[in-house]
Amino acid sequence: MSGIADTLLSGDLPRSRILTALLGVIVGVLALAPLLFDGAQAINTAAKICVFIVLAASYDLLLGYTGIVSFAHTMFFGLGAYGVGLALYGWGATWTSVAAGLALAIVAGLALALVIGLVSLRVKAIFYAMITLAVASAFAILAGQLSDFTGGEDGRSFRVPELLRPATLLFRLPLLNIDITGRTAAYYLVAGSAAGLFLSALRVVNSPFGRVLQAIRENEFRAEAIGFDVVTYRTLGNCLAAVMAVFAGALYALWLRYVGPDTTLSFGIMLDILLMVVIGGMGTLYGAIIGATLFILAQSYLQKLMGAAAKSTQGIPVLPDLLHPDRWLLWLGVLFVLSVYFFPAGIVGTLRSRAVTQEQLPKT
């Protein structure tokens, strides 16, 4: 059993009992979500979590494993979503369209990642952050402006292949009396692909290539001195992360049956990803699971909680405004700043180091 887990996780285990339990619960619930929950919101939330786990994990490849801060990650996410979405919109709701759209998006994403990487990865991290921010903004504005092609600010709604349509009844689970529809199929397509992509990412970071990336992150000059071509490795890391984000975007488009700048390209989403990765734990990949889950649950449910709190503090100045449901990002922002200071390793890193100290305690 542990041998299988070892192989699946590329030998990179959670290394903390609490973390293993947390991950177990998250993965378990996500795996059974269509059977456990009835409402559309719950399934939507579960699917969104799956997509953002992939997206956050791909961003962690950059931020955590290569030490690059990019603000253009949503651009690749958007490329994937627009690629599949516009292909389905323009060429009909077939799997061929999905494949063609995805392939085009991957090629475009790779080309962009390569160009940005070669132009700016030679320079300081800060340069890269600024340049990617500018490029991503221009891309988002372009997507919003070229309305004949992209649907502009309104985006595009489209039909997905028949197998994934909600109206398609596949079969009925006999004992539980649950209809398995195209929606369920779509969910499992998203969740299954997310699992596959995440495990591949684990494989990458634990491969010799991943080790070199981490060596470069730790000490660029030493890595260069040992003889690794830093720019090439970084560019490759950049391309890998970009392709993974393209996949995440494609999954998101298939799930939403819609693409638009607000769901994929906005700077807000870029900040969301950043928060997920940092709060979850940079350079751990598992942090992406924890961070994305926590963040999207907060986005979906914290607001309700805050709404209740705002009501109960009515009459006190400012406080109800601070607790207004729309201000959930304020509190996550504060949490983000605090975690950069006090838990730079994020939830996963902190749990892991606790597990290590607990193991060592009896010995000393």
Add this chain to the structure above:
Amino acid sequence: MADPLLTLASVHTHIGQYHILQGVDLTVPTGEVTVLLGRNGAGKTTTLRTIMGLWPPSAGRIAFAGQPIGGLPPPDIARRGIAYVPEQMAVFSDLTVAENMTLAALAGPPDTARLEWIFGLFPALKKFWRSPAGVLSGGQKQMLAIARAIVEPRALLLIDEPTKGIAPAIIESMIAAFAELKRANTTILLVEQNFRFASSLGDTVAVMDDGRIVHRGTMGDLAADSVLQSRLLGLSLDAHA
């Protein structure tokens, strides 16, 4: 021997995980030129930077004019009367020579008479007074760096390898300038690899190796003893000339 102006007692300095200074004991007598010799990587530059507070000591005692200065921030150490001429000269190339000098004068605009004295030591500075320091040659930059350190009287000058990469003709004029500084009773701690330059100026000498002082004595004794030289420095006087 005069009273020490500066005393280092078992000073240790770490840079990151590296333990560079491993217990340096050094005294710099008032009014003398003390030369710090040693091969590359022995810890000479680190010693100067530690005194200046740029790399604070991790252990040990540094006393200047009887007061402990170890661990003070560099500006405070500078304002007690220590001037530093780093190895890379660190003149501000975007600023003119005049501006470089103005910045170095802490008590107000530079004193005219003293400037004339400095121009006497380094005539090139007068010529390029209004030019950006960036256009100076390497030797002129080195002169500016030294001039900056003496724009006001300082109790102690820390000078790191002033002859490094400098043309021989300019080294000659530097020797003259240093001799003039010596006549003015300036206390100098000089890091130097050029033994001829060092021996022509030094009163006392300390030799470093592996982060420790391995020899102390007068310059005269060392200059006269070629056996000692080759043991300490690995090279004879001739090879350095």
Add this chain to the structure above:
Amino acid sequence: MTTTATEQSTTVDDARPATPRDRLPLLLVPLLALIALPLIGSPTTWVTLTIAALAMGMMIFVISSGLTLVFGLMDVLNFGHGAFIAVGAYVAMSVLALFPGLTQASSLPLNLAGLGLATFAAMLVTGLLGFAFERIIIRPVYGQHLKQILITTGGLIVAEQMIHVLWGGDQKPMPLPAGLRGAFTFGDVNIEKFRILAVAVGLVVFATISLVLNRTKLGLLIRAGVENREMVEALGYRIRRLFTGVFVAGSALAGLGGTLWALYRETLTAAIGGEVIVLVFIVIIIGGLGSVGGCFIGSILVAMMANYTGYLAPKVALASNILLMVAILLWRPQGLYPVAKR
């Protein structure tokens, strides 16, 4: 080229420009304007666009000058700079609303007084905010670029959300004071009054910064610190205090710039900072990180590009500025005026 310029600067003596004697980048401004003329066709439109670009450029310059100096001096890039732009604009809006007598009066001096008051308040608040930001947010992460980017981005999120809390999230009107509405007409050319004011403010800021940098000891310290802060410390100056000062001034300038920008747009939302900051980043990259002179030219270039393409092909306005940035980086990888570093 440097040597000939040096001789010039020795003759003109103290009246040396803030940035080196490299005049080539200066030519880019007329060059870009001349390329645009035949593309636009109508000379009057071209004049109007060019003046609009100058006004916009000055506003961007006011915002970016502080940011580039802070970066040059301390190697700190504040991704939260946009928050100061927004806070400044909101404070100015609130103050303007407090004195309808001044802003709605038909006397220009009263209008300007009201505007001056609002701007002063905006700069005061953003300056104080900058002080707090530097102490609380930035000080613990000196020298750590990754954390700096993360933490200042976090600060940006929190600040933007606080604007929602304090002022509400809806779009607010930001009316121009009565005397600044409308335009002067010279023949066929219309010049909006506010644009003249914006150009004037920008030039005053540029002149003040140049004067401080070139004629005062404080300015010497800043310029020296940009180049080698360790040596400035070794000469006996506490650069940290200097840095706090520059950070506060830079934040106050962002507040001023934000006020101007909001007046120029005549509306504002909490996202105003994000809108401008992209252009600001492009400007400081083009100008050479840390160079005020480069930032000045970069601002004008970016604004010209934005206005010309905004007229010729509005859909690709921002993309054209990315191309401008790439072109300039291909020419000079460190920006127009690379700042000398140790």
